[in-house]
Amino acid sequence: MVQAHTRMLDRSTPQAVKAAVMVIGGAEDKIHGREILHAFFQRSGGAGARIAIIPSASREPAVIGSKYRSIFESMGATSVEILDVRDRDQGTNASYLEYAQTCTGVFMTGGDQLRLCGLLADTRLMNSILDRVHRFDITLAGTSAGAAVMGHHMIAGGGSGESPNRSLVDMATGFGVLPHTIVDQHFHNRNRMARLLSAVSLHPDRLGIGIDEDTCACFEDDGVIEVLGKGTVTIVDAADMTYTNQSLVGATDPVSLHSLRLNVLSYGDRYSIPLRRVVSTGPVR
Amino acid sequence: MVQAHTRMLDRSTPQAVKAAVMVIGGAEDKIHGREILHAFFQRSGGAGARIAIIPSASREPAVIGSKYRSIFESMGATSVEILDVRDRDQGTNASYLEYAQTCTGVFMTGGDQLRLCGLLADTRLMNSILDRVHRFDITLAGTSAGAAVMGHHMIAGGGSGESPNRSLVDMATGFGVLPHTIVDQHFHNRNRMARLLSAVSLHPDRLGIGIDEDTCACFEDDGVIEVLGKGTVTIVDAADMTYTNQSLVGATDPVSLHSLRLNVLSYGDRYSIPLRRVVSTGPVR
Numbered sequence: 001m002v003q004a005h006t007r008m009l010d011r012s013t014p015q016a017v018k019a020a021v022m023v024i025g026g027a028e029d030k031i032h033g034r035e036i037l038h039a040f041f042q043r044s045g046g047a048g049a050r051i052a053i054i055p056s057a058s059r060e061p062a063v064i065g066s067k068y069r070s071i072f073e074s075m076g077a078t079s080v081e082i083l084d085v086r087d088r089d090q091g092t093n094a095s096y097l098e099y100a101q102t103c104t105g106v107f108m109t110g111g112d113q114l115r116l117c118g119l120l121a122d123t124r125l126m127n128s129i130l131d132r133v134h135r136f137d138i139t140l141a142g143t144s145a146g147a148a149v150m151g152h153h154m155i156a157g158g159g160s161g162e163s164p165n166r167s168l169v170d171m172a173t174g175f176g177v178l179p180h181t182i183v184d185q186h187f188h189n190r191n192r193m194a195r196l197l198s199a200v201s202l203h204p205d206r207l208g209i210g211i212d213e214d215t216c217a218c219f220e221d222d223g224v225i226e227v228l229g230k231g232t233v234t235i236v237d238a239a240d241m242t243y244t245n246q247s248l249v250g251a252t253d254p255v256s257l258h259s260l261r262l263n264v265l266s267y268g269d270r271y272s273i274p275l276r277r278v279v280s281t282g283p284v285r
Numbered sequence: 286m287v288q289a290h291t292r293m294l295d296r297s298t299p300q301a302v303k304a305a306v307m308v309i310g311g312a313e314d315k316i317h318g319r320e321i322l323h324a325f326f327q328r329s330g331g332a333g334a335r336i337a338i339i340p341s342a343s344r345e346p347a348v349i350g351s352k353y354r355s356i357f358e359s360m361g362a363t364s365v366e367i368l369d370v371r372d373r374d375q376g377t378n379a380s381y382l383e384y385a386q387t388c389t390g391v392f393m394t395g396g397d398q399l400r401l402c403g404l405l406a407d408t409r410l411m412n413s414i415l416d417r418v419h420r421f422d423i424t425l426a427g428t429s430a431g432a433a434v435m436g437h438h439m440i441a442g443g444g445s446g447e448s449p450n451r452s453l454v455d456m457a458t459g460f461g462v463l464p465h466t467i468v469d470q471h472f473h474n475r476n477r478m479a480r481l482l483s484a485v486s487l488h489p490d491r492l493g494i495g496i497d498e499d500t501c502a503c504f505e506d507d508g509v510i511e512v513l514g515k516g517t518v519t520i521v522d523a524a525d526m527t528y529t530n531q532s533l534v535g536a537t538d539p540v541s542l543h544s545l546r547l548n549v550l551s552y553g554d555r556y557s558i559p560l561r562r563v564v565s566t567g568p569v570r
Contacts, residue, residue, distance in 0.1 A: 163516040191476030231448040257549040
């Protein structure tokens with residue numbers, strides 16, 4: 001566990017890092033309550049937080065990086081650094097590597113998930129961050145494209161407005177932080193159920209997780225997800241699937257998926273990935 | 286069973302009515318293979334079919350009625366009549382009532398489901414048709430708005446692009462042909478999963494059935510659905526639902542739905558409503 005640094009501020013008390021993987025569906029509140037971003041700040045150590053921002057998914061990394069820096073600084077983080085990797089060589093940048101070893105939280109912004117993976121996958125920088133995430137040393141958050149990369153199988157793009165079919169989704173390889181999952185984001189907002197079902201038909205051993213905007217699936221070290229924010233987290237579970245014709249039909253033919261389990265979770269609901277069921281329901285607010 | 290009339294045509298043989306309720310997701314092929322419309326024609330007795338068209342959902346009933354008349358006449362139906370009900374008084378029209386007693390198939394067109402129900406619900410004409418449908422005397426088909434009216438609880442309208450929530454769907458009362466179901470149409474084409482989930486949260490004792498365009502859920506008298514056409518039929522089953530917060534939250538708050546069963550069916554798949562599971566899978570074509 002990283003030792004949280006003390007910091008003298010009237011309204012904030014230093015606290016320990018309570019590591020989590022926070023998967024955010026994009027368009028999280030950055031202005032008013034900032035519930036999700038504040039939860040990330042708290043789980044990175046609160047006033048003791050040393051936050052690394054990875055803006056590499058974006059084509060405007062300086063703009064988006066400094067926006068998040070302002071937010072976390074205004075919350076009272078001890079330090080905030082932008083790991084502004086724009087080519088793969090920077091994945092060995094000594095000061096970035098050093099900060100990655102001492103930070104308490106890493107935040108990956110939105111943009112293009114293929115760009116993010118292309119710049120960072122298998123770099124020394126990303127590998128050292130992922131090692132610490134796997135040990136639950138630090139909190140990792142990703143929003144939108146930064147959420148999409150969490151699985152091993154990654155949704156790189158796709159369409160909507162069609163019956164589920166293989167060609168409706170483009171798959172690639174993500175960072176594998178949550179290897180048992182396939183994450184989709186802006187989920188109900190952009191009507192992505194059909195593409196998530198298409199992805200699950202290709203990889204029925206993975207749990208499909210669709211996260212709405214301004215909503216976070218917060219993964220604890222015991223494999224329990226808790227929902228934060230304003231929307232829903234949708235979980236498509238093919239563990240008991242009795243049949244799919246996915247491998248038998250053409251790429252644009254509709255797919256059958258028989259006997260899936262579907263969970264729609266909202267604020268405070270907690271779902272266990274090992275148990276594949278809801279373990280407690282959220283408060284009514 | 287209605288006696289099929291004989292008719293002299295080289296390429297068609299008279300056949301018995303094999304009654305069904307055919308729920309079509311809209312935009313069915315009217316030009317090329319016309320698979321679904323031809324199946325309706327066959328199940329209404331083929332060359333012996335006496336077909337009634339109800340175009341009352343549409344604001345252009347004459348146009349849409351004659352379009353379907355041409356199609357069924359070109360297939361070789363013995364007779365085709367348009368029951369062009371434009372006000373509720375016509376629901377006692379003597380010639381319509383007489384035809385409704387002797388027809389072998391009834392086809393309800395698209396348009397507005399509230400208009401269709403407003404004009405026909407509880408009229409003598411519709412009640413006499415529904416009596417014959419309930420006895421599986423005749424085949425009833427409805428497309429788009431004509432499909433929406435099949436349940437008792439009817440989706441009258443709604444939105445998309447949001448987390449499931451009560452205000453995302455407008456409910457009304459349908460004809461109750463398939464009282465255990467809530468039917469939605471143009472389903473994946475218009476991204477209606479969130480609104481169907483919202484409807485199911487309101488009536489979890491009903492089976493949510495979403496039907497894609499150019500796709501038909503064909504209900505047999507044993508409660509088995511068979512899928513025809515190009516897309517999928519999606520079945521949302523809350524029989525084993527462990528929790529919903531629907532009655533506890535505001536109308537625009539996201540709803541939780543824990544442990545639903547989801548089936549995505551494609552061509553030839555057969556699903557038993559009494560058993561609430563797939564009973565056989567379709568051929569690969």
